[in-house]
Amino acid sequence: MIQEHFAQEHLPTDLSAAQIADLEEQITQELKDRDACLVAHYYTDPLVQALAEKTGGCVSDSLEMARFGANHSASTLVVAGVRFMGETAKILSPEKRILMPTLEATCSLDIGCPVEEFSAFCDAHPDHEVVVYANTSAAVKARADWVVTSSIALQVVEHLADQDKKIIWAPDKHLGGYVQKETGADMLIWDGACIVHEEFKAKGLLDLKQVYPDAAILVHPESPESVVALADAVGSTSQLIKAAQTLPNSTFIVATDRGIFYKMQQAAPGKQFIEAPTGGSGATCRSCAHCPWMAMNGLENILSALREGKDEVHVDEQLRIDALRPLQRMLSFQAG
Ligand code: 13P
Ligand code: SF4
Numbered sequence: 006m007i008q009e010h011f012a013q014e015h016l017p018t019d020l021s022a023a024q025i026a027d028l029e030e031q032i033t034q035e036l037k038d039r040d041a042c043l044v045a046h047y048y049t050d051p052l053v054q055a056l057a058e059k060t061g062g063c064v065s066d067s068l069e070m071a072r073f074g075a076n077h078s079a080s081t082l083v084v085a086g087v088r089f090m091g092e093t094a095k096i097l098s099p100e101k102r103i104l105m106p107t108l109e110a111t112c113s114l115d116i117g118c119p120v121e122e123f124s125a126f127c128d129a130h131p132d133h134e135v136v137v138y139a140n141t142s143a144a145v146k147a148r149a150d151w152v153v154t155s156s157i158a159l160q161v162v163e164h165l166a167d168q169d170k171k172i173i174w175a176p177d178k179h180l181g182g183y184v185q186k187e188t189g190a191d192m193l194i195w196d197g198a199c200i201v202h203e204e205f206k207a208k209g210l211l212d213l214k215q216v217y218p219d220a221a222i223l224v225h226p227e228s229p230e231s232v233v234a235l236a237d238a239v240g241s242t243s244q245l246i247k248a249a250q251t252l253p254n255s256t257f258i259v260a261t262d263r264g265i266f267y268k269m270q271q272a273a274p275g276k277q278f279i280e281a282p283t284g285g286s287g288a289t290c291r292s293c294a295h296c297p298w299m300a301m302n303g304l305e306n307i308l309s310a311l312r313e314g315k316d317e318v319h320v321d322e323q324l325r326i327d328a329l330r331p332l333q334r335m336l337s338f339q340a341g
Contacts (some may be wrong), residue, residue: 020304028304029056034339035311036060039103040184041081043307044074047242048264048299053307055267057085064268066243067139068154068250071097083310084308084318087112087304091318092143096328102319106306110298112140117197120144123281126173131194133173134165137331140199141176143320147327152335155226156241161338166190179203183226183233201296202227205260209282210235213258217279221254224281225261232260232281251272263294 020028033056036043045053062083063073070075070090075097083104084091089112091105094148106292118137121143127135138158146152153161162184165172172190174181176197187191204272205228214220214235223245224236233239238248242265249257249269258264260281270276280294310316320328 012023014236025052025304028308029059032056032308032311033060035308036083038063038310040079040082041083041311042074042077042079043083043085044070044077045269045302046086046090046264046299047246048262048296049302050264050300050304051267052304053085053302054264056304063109066154066156066157067093068241068339069138069243069334070094071154071332074098074101082152083233083307083309085307086110087115087140087296087298088318089115089140089142092320093139095320096146096320096325096332099320099322099325103316104310104314105316105318106302106310108316108318110301112212112296113200113296114138114140114176114197115142115145118142118195123195124148125254126175126195130171130173132171133193134170135173135175136162136165137175138177138180143160143324143328145175146331147324149331150334152328152331154335155180156243157335157339158226159187161335162190162192164338177227179229179233180226182230183239188229191223199227201262201294202260203229204283204293205229205232205281206283207231207235210258210260213279213282217222217256217258218280220255220256220258221252222281223248223257223259223261226326228260230249231312236260245269246272249276249278261294262296262299264296264299 043057045064046058057064071093074094081102084094087110095103135149136151139154166188172192174192175195181194221237224233224239226239250272256277258279258281266278283293
């Protein structure tokens with residue numbers, strides 16, 4: 006029951022322009038006073054993304070959030086995103102104080118991959134290299150040989166397949182299936198899914214394409230195979246923004262969280278972006294193209310995180326050391 010994990014009281018409230026300006030000013034001052042930096046994911050509220058940019062922080066995909074935070078000189082990072090992003094920051098930068106607007110912002114992939122079951126699965130296949138997606142707990146990462154994000158998954162698995170390695174992939178079954186199809190790797194895939202991307206519907210997408218025949222379709226690979234099959238570009242959040250910039254089309258139908266439109270519009274001004282449909286048969290629309298956990302990040306709780314420091318991320322030291330190894334492997338692979 007994924008819905009039990011939504012904390013409605015943390016959803017951002019409607020703020021007036023004056024309240025927004027006031028909060029922005031207070032947060033900017035607190036960031037300065039506390040030697041802190043705001044790091045935000047593309048799926049967060051545009052107000053949060055704009056403030057991260059304005060204050061010299063970063064707005065990016067999960068891989069770049071990890072790299073940026075680790076390389077930044079600030080002693081405190083405020084991570085606006087979901088919990089695995091805060092944990093990743095802490096694993097990479099134990100000397101830093103990592104704050105989150107709310108620690109209740111989780112991810113259905115993380116929830117769907119409990120460490121005890123996952124470890125037992127790995128133990129049952131000891132001849133497999135364990136590759137886990139970044140959207141997992143520190144404990145699951147600690148059990149892995151590699152951590153990957155969607156922007157680097159294909160390259161890492163290709164690299165392992167070239168060495169004839171058998172692979173355990175967790176937790177996202179759609180991304181895993183896509184990677185398997187693209188690389189031909191021998192993969193055992195965990196049965197997890199993202200509640201946002203799983204809602205996109207191929208039938209609805211085809212109908213919308215009739216209305217906008219010249220539109221290019223951009224799809225995050227956490228979407229079902231039938232949706233990926235209709236894509237003009239498949240990729241991580243930053244790869245989709247790049248595609249919006251470089252493809253010649255002036256209209257795009259986008260199958261990922263609509264928070265990304267803020268950066269897409271900035272990167273490709275004058276182009277039109279349309280949400281891919283989540284309706285259709287079987288749809289429950291639990292998410293309607295917006296991650297309920299990303300939506301828990303707002304200006305008000307960023308300010309209280311800075312002032313009260315209550316939602317600080319802590320990771321057990323031994324777990325941190327064990328999770329650091331596969332994470333660093335990913336960062337070195339990317340750098341190399
Ligand atoms: P990216 O790694 O592409 O930023 O995606 C993170 C995520 O949670 C996608 O749903
Ligand atoms: Fe997790 Fe999906 Fe939300 Fe990304 S969009 S954080 S994968 S639930």
